[in-house]
Amino acid sequence: MKTTALTSDPLRTRNAIVTRTAGRQYGPVKRLVSPSDLGGVLKPFVFLDYFDSSVESEMRFSMHPHSGLATTTVLLEGEVEYEDTTGASGIMPSGGVEWMNAGKGVWxxxxxxxxxxxxxxQLWVALPPELxxxxxxxxxxxxxxxxxxxPARVILGCYGDVESPVPAxxxxxxxLVRLSAGERWQYTPPAGHEVAWLCVQRGALRVAGEPISNELVVFGESEDGLAFTADKDSEFVLGSAVLHPHNLVLGYYSVHTSAEALRAGEARIREIGAQLHRDGRIG
Structure with a gap:
């Protein structure tokens, strides 16, 4: 049995899975976390969608706004054509990552x-007041x-001696972690990372003897590590963080830390939307 670890020290592991969810299916999109439900527990992670075009042939995300948060898209298969109002446009290939810091407003x-x-x-991360x-x-x-x-690709943050180029x-x-059947792997979070969760949509894992498959699980608050065994070839995303110490003040596409910040973000979104409408980009 193959074992992969980044430390030889004994791992103090979290044993408690406090929440499981299979999510809700909306066409090709499975919603696993929303700001109004598990996002309040997992903040700064406030939203997670898994999308799969094999569920439904037509998959398009029309021009839409955000403010006060950052979106991260991890593309596992296929290609996606993208455009945003920072001026960026192009084609994201398989294995690519998009980071969109919406700040005061973007479409x-x-x-x-x-x-x-x-x-x-696609993941949303709540931003602190200064951002x-x-x-x-x-x-x-x-x-x-x-x-x-x-076996881990570092999408955001730092792990071991590796740092993501994304300015999160x-x-x-x-x-993003891929394990072969029978492989074991340990994750030791940085100090202060008491929030932890994972989502597996392909394969099957065990953590502290608990089976995990086709679901998102939330672990109890702790700085202890996680030890995984793959029962099948498995692919999963894993998040850990210092708890976001601010309230979540929600708009339809926005997450802010105060009502005042939400008003400012939504005002800027309306300004951009009006220009897009004048340009014939949106109805």
Whole structure:
């Protein structure tokens, strides 16, 4: 049995899974976390979708706005054509990553390309007050630009001696992990990372003897590590973080830390939307 670990020290492991969810299916999209439900427990992780075009052939995310948060799209299969109001546009290939810091307001869209399957995750991260009304910024990485350590690709944050090139807020790790059947792997979170969760949509795992498959699980607050065994070839995303110490003040596409910040973000979204309408980009 193959074992992969980044430390030889004994791992103090979290034993408690406090929540499980299989999510809700909306066409090709499975919603696993929303700001109004598990997002309040997992903040700064406030939203997670898993999308798979094999569930429904037509998959397009029309131009829509955000403010006060950052979106991260991890593309597992296929190609997606993208555009955003920072001026970026192009094609994100399989294995690519999109980081969209919406700040004070941005609009973006995406649509699947080609006839093959398009599959991946979109995550929202709540931003701290010093960033939630900043200038929007987008970044698009190819698969070769996403660093890895062992079986883990480091999408956000730092792990081991590897750091993601994405300028995410401090205190957040987000990894994509692939394990072969029978493989064991240990995750030791950085100090202060008491929030932890994982989502597996392909394969089957065990953590502290608990089976996990086709679901998202939330672990009890702790700085202890996690020890995984793959019962099948498995692919999963894993998040850990320092707890976001601010309230979640919600708009339809926005997450802020105060009502005042939400008003400012939504006002800027309306301004951009009005210009897009004048340009004939939206109805």
């Amino acid at each position: 973006h869209d995406g649509r699947a390309r080609g006839d093959g399957p398009v599959r991946g995750y 939630e009304l900043g200038a929007p910024r987008s970044q698009y990485l190819s698969a070769s630009e996403v660093p890895h350590t062992g 807020p401090a205190g957040i790790n987000y990894l």
